[in-house]
Amino acid sequence: MRILAALLLAAILRAQAPFLAPPYLQLGDAPLPAARERMDLLWQAEDRDAAWSVEVQGLKGWIPQAEPTFHRMAAPPLPPHRMYRATLRDLSPGARVPYRVKRDGAVVFEAEAQVRKSGAHRFLVTGDAAEGTLEQAAIARAMAAQHPDFVFIAGDLVYGRGRAAEYRARFFPVYNAEDLPLMRRVPFLGVPGNHDVPWDLQRWPDTLAYFSEWSLPLDGPALRPGDPGAAPAVAGLHDAVLAAAGPAYPRMASYSFEYGGVHWTVLDSNAYADWASPVLAAWLEADLKAAQRATWRVVALHHPLFQSSRSHAEDQWMRPLSPILERYGVDLVFAGHVHNYQRTAPLRFAPTKIGRRGEPVAGRFEVDAAFDGKTVTRAHGILHLVTGAGGAHLYDKAQGADRASWQPWTRAFVSDRHSFTEVDVDGRTLRLRQLDAEGRELDAITLTR
Numbered sequence: 001m002r003i004l005a006a007l008l009l010a011a012i013l014r015a016q017a018p019f020l021a022p023p024y025l026q027l028g029d030a031p032l033p034a035a036r037e038r039m040d041l042l043w044q045a046e047d048r049d050a051a052w053s054v055e056v057q058g059l060k061g062w063i064p065q066a067e068p069t070f071h072r073m074a075a076p077p078l079p080p081h082r083m084y085r086a087t088l089r090d091l092s093p094g095a096r097v098p099y100r101v102k103r104d105g106a107v108v109f110e111a112e113a114q115v116r117k118s119g120a121h122r123f124l125v126t127g128d129a130a131e132g133t134l135e136q137a138a139i140a141r142a143m144a145a146q147h148p149d150f151v152f153i154a155g156d157l158v159y160g161r162g163r164a165a166e167y168r169a170r171f172f173p174v175y176n177a178e179d180l181p182l183m184r185r186v187p188f189l190g191v192p193g194n195h196d197v198p199w200d201l202q203r204w205p206d207t208l209a210y211f212s213e214w215s216l217p218l219d220g221p222a223l224r225p226g227d228p229g230a231a232p233a234v235a236g237l238h239d240a241v242l243a244a245a246g247p248a249y250p251r252m253a254s255y256s257f258e259y260g261g262v263h264w265t266v267l268d269s270n271a272y273a274d275w276a277s278p279v280l281a282a283w284l285e286a287d288l289k290a291a292q293r294a295t296w297r298v299v300a301l302h303h304p305l306f307q308s309s310r311s312h313a314e315d316q317w318m319r320p321l322s323p324i325l326e327r328y329g330v331d332l333v334f335a336g337h338v339h340n341y342q343r344t345a346p347l348r349f350a351p352t353k354i355g356r357r358g359e360p361v362a363g364r365f366e367v368d369a370a371f372d373g374k375t376v377t378r379a380h381g382i383l384h385l386v387t388g389a390g391g392a393h394l395y396d397k398a399q400g401a402d403r404a405s406w407q408p409w410t411r412a413f414v415s416d417r418h419s420f421t422e423v424d425v426d427g428r429t430l431r432l433r434q435l436d437a438e439g440r441e442l443d444a445i446t447l448t449r
């Protein structure tokens with residue numbers, strides 16, 4: 001009887017809990033800094049009518065924001081639910097702004113949002129993250145302890161198939177928990193990896209959830225559904241997710257944004273996206289040209305150009321991009337896909353033989369051997385980082401200690417533990433550290449320009 005009463009109480013509480021996924025911040029379609037900033041706030045709730053509202057704290061009290069909008073999402077196996085979106089507006093750059101969410105007039109959620117900074121800032125990068133492992137949670141805790149201004153996830157955001165049900169089970173409960181409040185304080189950004197797009201097309205109606213669960217700039221190549229280079233979807237199967245995604249599908253797979261003097265170019269590196277094709281190549285060149293005003297240029301994608309692991313050694317199809325990235329002065333490339341940490345020397349690469357997908361790309365390397373990130377901090381070439389140890393099981397655990405197995409241009413390789421990258425940008429100085437779940441430093445370099 002007691003047990004029955006407890007179960008009943010739990011069921012009632014669950015029915016009354018305001019959120020299926022509590023509110024989380026997103027950069028939204030705001031690629032460039034502005035004198036008055038805005039951010040998107042997303043959450044998920046039961047499929048029933050309620051009066052939702054959002055307020056931001058101003059100097060003279062709480063300021064109501066425009067009414068939240070919602071999409072009804074009905075893609076099994078999750079029961080139909082509502083995906084809400086609001087925009088926090090008129091925010092001061094760099095401020096930490098209290099905000100709150102009300103349902104039927106009652107405050108059901110409160111947090112503080114870190115608004116985009118215009119100068120010095122700290123960001124974290126990791127990849128291959130939400131597999132639901134203990135290590136994923138440990139890395140999330142360690143990331144929160146570093147008080148970042150934003151977090152970038154370098155693809156394979158959620159395992160195993162980028163599904164809405166997987167976000168519900170493995171992503172939000174870890175990165176936006178009551179006792180680990182990351183996503184309600186700082187925006188997460190990301191890029192789809194191979195696990196975030198359909199690969200067994202006929203199976204999962206709720207895959208492609210990247211396009212519905214994230215709100216990121218829509219300034220990428222102007223792809224339409226079905227275009228070459230767009231993430232594939234199946235009519236009739238993926239309709240619910242795509243309806244919730246709206247204009248984000250398929251365009252949001254690549255984009256660019258600026259944060260505190262750093263220009264980010266985020267590329268969908270999945271096998272269907274051919275960056276030698278006219279539409280994608282033209283967008284990339286125009287974006288890098290526009291990035292020349294920034295102090296630092298960062299490229300983020302899922303599949304690395306250069307790395308030493310035996311795992312995924314054949315996935316080199318992004319290598320032919322190296323010359324254009326060098327020409328426009330890209331400083332750092334962040335990738336995931338390979339579940340460990342690796343850093344190259346500053347590199348230049350001239351491809352001599354580009355095979356088909358899955359075949360090696362041969363070429364001439366020019367290695368900046370003088371750069372050590374300590375006394376010589378000016379790099380001639382691009383540093384390539386693999387930071388794919390964010391939660392999923394590790395690759396080639398013994399290879400980090402086996403220097404003879406590294407490519408000649410690899411300078412750091414840690415594969416025996418999970419980790420994430422921390423970057424502090426302050427004007428023309430950039431300090432990069434790789435940290436493990438206990439906050440121990442695995443690698444550290446400084447770059448100046």
Ligand SMILES: [Fe+2]
Pocket residue numbers: 155156193194195302336337338
């Ligand atoms: Fe991957």
